[in-house]
Amino acid sequence: MKKMFFLFSFIQLIMVNVFAADDISIIPQPVKISRSSGNFILPKNITIELNSHLADVKETALEFSKKISIVTGYQTRITENGTNSLNAIHLFLNKKNDVALGDEGYTVSVTAKGVFIYANKPAGLFYGLKTLLQLLPKEIESNSFIQKSSWIIPAVEITDYPRYKWRGILFDVVRHFFTKQEVKSFIDNMVKYKYNMLHLHLTDDQGWRVEIKSLPKLTEVGAWRAERTGRWGEFSKPSPDEPKTYGGFYTQDDIKEIIKYAADRYVTILPEIDIPGHSLAAVASYPELSCTPGTYQVNSGDRFMIWKGKDFYGLLDNTLCPANENVYTFLDKVFTEVAQLFPFEYIHIGGDECYKGFWEKSEACQQLMQKEGLKTQEELQSYFIKKVEKIVQSKGKKIIGWDEILEGGLAPDATVMSWRGMKGGIEAAKMNHHVVMTPNDFAYVDLYQGDPVAEPPTYSMLRLNKSYEFDPLPEGVDPKYILGGQCNLWSERLSTMRHAEYMLWPRAFATAECLWTPAAEKNWNSFYQRVEKQFLRFDISQTKYSRSMYDPVFTTSKDANDSLLIQLKTEIDGLDIYYSFDETEPDNFYPKYKNQLSIPKDASNLKVITYRDNKPIGKLIVMPIAELRKRAGKK
Numbered sequence: 001m002k003k004m005f006f007l008f009s010f011i012q013l014i015m016v017n018v019f020a021a022d023d024i025s026i027i028p029q030p031v032k033i034s035r036s037s038g039n040f041i042l043p044k045n046i047t048i049e050l051n052s053h054l055a056d057v058k059e060t061a062l063e064f065s066k067k068i069s070i071v072t073g074y075q076t077r078i079t080e081n082g083t084n085s086l087n088a089i090h091l092f093l094n095k096k097n098d099v100a101l102g103d104e105g106y107t108v109s110v111t112a113k114g115v116f117i118y119a120n121k122p123a124g125l126f127y128g129l130k131t132l133l134q135l136l137p138k139e140i141e142s143n144s145f146i147q148k149s150s151w152i153i154p155a156v157e158i159t160d161y162p163r164y165k166w167r168g169i170l171f172d173v174v175r176h177f178f179t180k181q182e183v184k185s186f187i188d189n190m191v192k193y194k195y196n197m198l199h200l201h202l203t204d205d206q207g208w209r210v211e212i213k214s215l216p217k218l219t220e221v222g223a224w225r226a227e228r229t230g231r232w233g234e235f236s237k238p239s240p241d242e243p244k245t246y247g248g249f250y251t252q253d254d255i256k257e258i259i260k261y262a263a264d265r266y267v268t269i270l271p272e273i274d275i276p277g278h279s280l281a282a283v284a285s286y287p288e289l290s291c292t293p294g295t296y297q298v299n300s301g302d303r304f305m306i307w308k309g310k311d312f313y314g315l316l317d318n319t320l321c322p323a324n325e326n327v328y329t330f331l332d333k334v335f336t337e338v339a340q341l342f343p344f345e346y347i348h349i350g351g352d353e354c355y356k357g358f359w360e361k362s363e364a365c366q367q368l369m370q371k372e373g374l375k376t377q378e379e380l381q382s383y384f385i386k387k388v389e390k391i392v393q394s395k396g397k398k399i400i401g402w403d404e405i406l407e408g409g410l411a412p413d414a415t416v417m418s419w420r421g422m423k424g425g426i427e428a429a430k431m432n433h434h435v436v437m438t439p440n441d442f443a444y445v446d447l448y449q450g451d452p453v454a455e456p457p458t459y460s461m462l463r464l465n466k467s468y469e470f471d472p473l474p475e476g477v478d479p480k481y482i483l484g485g486q487c488n489l490w491s492e493r494l495s496t497m498r499h500a501e502y503m504l505w506p507r508a509f510a511t512a513e514c515l516w517t518p519a520a521e522k523n524w525n526s527f528y529q530r531v532e533k534q535f536l537r538f539d540i541s542q543t544k545y546s547r548s549m550y551d552p553v554f555t556t557s558k559d560a561n562d563s564l565l566i567q568l569k570t571e572i573d574g575l576d577i578y579y580s581f582d583e584t585e586p587d588n589f590y591p592k593y594k595n596q597l598s599i600p601k602d603a604s605n606l607k608v609i610t611y612r613d614n615k616p617i618g619k620l621i622v623m624p625i626a627e628l629r630k631r632a633g634k635k
C-alpha cells in the first residue's frame with residue numbers, strides 16, 4: 001500500500017511538472033525565458049513582500065492581491081519591509097538600476113521556494129505581475145472564486161523589457177459610444193498584454209464625446225444622433241425634427257476618473273480631437289464654424305462621403321473653415337480645456353480625410369490663399385494645422401496627427417501617426433520627426449479577419465497572420481524616430497462591447513507582441529499556439545474573441561478552359577478541411593480537401609468546415625459559387 005502511495009505520488013509529481021511545463025504560454029513573448037525544474041505551489045496564506053514604501057508599488061501589489069484572493073479564496077497579506085522569506089511573492093525595486101530593463105522591464109524568478117520579481121521602476125513590477133498571472137493556471141482569469149486543489153506556478157527565469165515605449169490601441173468611442181465602465185474594462189484587457197497607450201478618438205462626424213465647459217453645445221447637440229440599427233453606411237438620413245436619442249459623452253469628471261484608472265495601470269490616455277475634417281458633430285453644434293453655414297445634423301451612419309478607391313467626395317461639408325478666425329478662437333477654447341484635462345504631453349489633432357471641395361468654392365478660403373501665397377488645398381490644410389500647432393503649444397502640449405498632415409508641409413514640431421501604410425511614417429522620420437506606426441494593412445483591427453461571407457460586415461481584410469507581420473521599423477529609417485505603434489479599433493460597425501472584443505482579439509495579441517517582443521524572437525507557429533492558450537483564458541474571463549483563424553482562406557483561379565478553380569488553405573497548421581457541393585453539411589466523413597477543386601456542374605454552394613484531431617474547430621462556411629465566380633472575374 002505504501003509502495004502504491006509513493007508510486008501514485010511520483011506519477012502525480014511528474015504530471016504536475018508536465019502540466020506546468022506545457023502550460024507556459026505568455027503573450028507578448030518575453031525577451032528571455034527558461035524553464036527550471038520544479039514548481040511553486042501558492043500557499044494558502046500568501047505574503048506579498050515589497051522593499052519600498054512607494055504608493056505606486058503598493059497599489060500594484062494590492063490590485064494583484066485582490067485578484068488572487070477573489071479567485072483562489074486564499075488569504076493575502078502585503079508587507080512593506082520585505083525580507084527574503086520563504087514561500088512569499090517578492091516585488092522588489094532594484095537598489096541599483098539595471099540598464100537593460102529600462103523603465104518597464106522586469107525579471108521574474110519562480111522557484112519551489114517562492115517568487116521574486118525585480119524591476120527598476122513600479123511599471124516593471126506591474127508587468128512582472130502580468131506575466132506571473134499568465135504563468136498561473138488559466139482559471140485565474142475567473143472573475144469569481146474557483147475551487148481548485150492547488151495553484152501551481154512553473155519554475156522559470158524570465159528577463160523581459162519592451163521593444164517600444166509606445167504600445168497603443170485606438171478606441172473609437174464616437175461612431176458608437178462606450179460607457180466609462182466599458183472603457184475601464186477595455187483598459188483591464190489591454191494591460192494584460194502590456195499595452196500602455198489608449199488613444200481615445202473623441203470627436204468625429206457622429207459625435208462629440210468630451211465635455212468642453214466653455215462650449216456646452218458640443219455635448220448638448222454634438223453628442224447625440226438619431227438611433228439606427230442595421231448596416232452602417234446604409235442608414236436612412238435623420239429628419240430634422242427626429243429625436244436624437246443615441247449617444248453620450250464623458251463629463252470632465254468622467255475623463256479624470258478614466259485617466260486615473262488608466263494611470264494606476266500604467267496606461268497613458270492620448271485624446272484625439274479630429275479636425276479640420278471629420279467635424280460634423282462640431283459643425284452641427286456651431287454651424288458658423290463651417291465655410292458653408294446652414295443647418296447640420298450629427299451623422300447617424302448614413303452615407304455622406306462617396307469613396308472611389310483612395311479618393312473621396314463629400315456630399316456635405318463636415319469641415320471647419322480654415323479662413324474663419326472664429327474657428328481658431330473655438331479651437332483655443334477646446335484645447336485649453338483638453339490640455340488641462342489630459343496630462344499627456346501630446347494632443348492628437350486628427351488631420352485625416354478632409355474633403356476640401358467646399359474650401360475650394362469658398363470665397364473666404366480663396367482670399368486667404370491669395371494673401372498667404374498658398375497654392376493648393378493641401379497647403380491650406382497645412383496652414384490650418386500649423387496654426388493649430390501654435391494653439392496647442394501655447395497650452396504646453398505637442399501635436400500628433402494622421403499622416404495627411406505631411407501634405408502641403410509638415411508643422412515644425414509635429415509627430416506623425418502613419419496609417420495609410422508606413423509611407424508617411426518613413427517620410428516624416430526622414431525629416432527628423434517622431435512617428436507612431438499604425439499602418440492600415442497591418443494594424444486596422446476593424447477590418448475583416450476571416451472570409452466576408454462568414455463575418456459581420458466591414459471592409460477590406462486583415463487576417464491574424466498578417467497582423468503578426470507588423471514591424472514598426474521600416475528598413476533605412478533611424479530607429480530613434482519610431483516611438484512605437486498601435487492597432488486601431490474604429491467603431492462604425494461595433495455597436496456593442498462584445499463585438500469590439502471580437503474584433504480586437506486575437507489580432508491585438510499580435511500587435512502587442514510586435515510592439516513588445518524583439519523582432520528576432522517572434523515566431524508565428526509559437527504565437528498561434530499561445531493564442532489558443534489565451535482563448536482558454538478568455539473563455540474563463542468571458543471575454544469575446546474571434547475564432548476566424550480556424551476558418552479556411554478561399555482563393556480562385558481559372559484553368560486552361562477558363563473554368564473556375566478553387567484553392568483552400570488555412571492560416572494555421574494541422575487543420576483538415578472537409579467540403580461538400582451537394583448542399584448538405586460536411587463533417588469529417590466527407591471529402592477532405594487536398595488539391596484545388598473544380599466545380600460540379602450546377603453546384604450552387606461550396607460548404608466547408610475545418611477539423612483538428614477529428615473534432616470540428618472552424619465554423620461551417622457556406623460559400624456561394626456565384627461569389628467565387630465574381631471574385632475570379634467570371635460571370
Ligand code: ACM
Pocket residue numbers: 352353402419
Ligand atoms: C483614419 O483611419 N482615417 C486615420
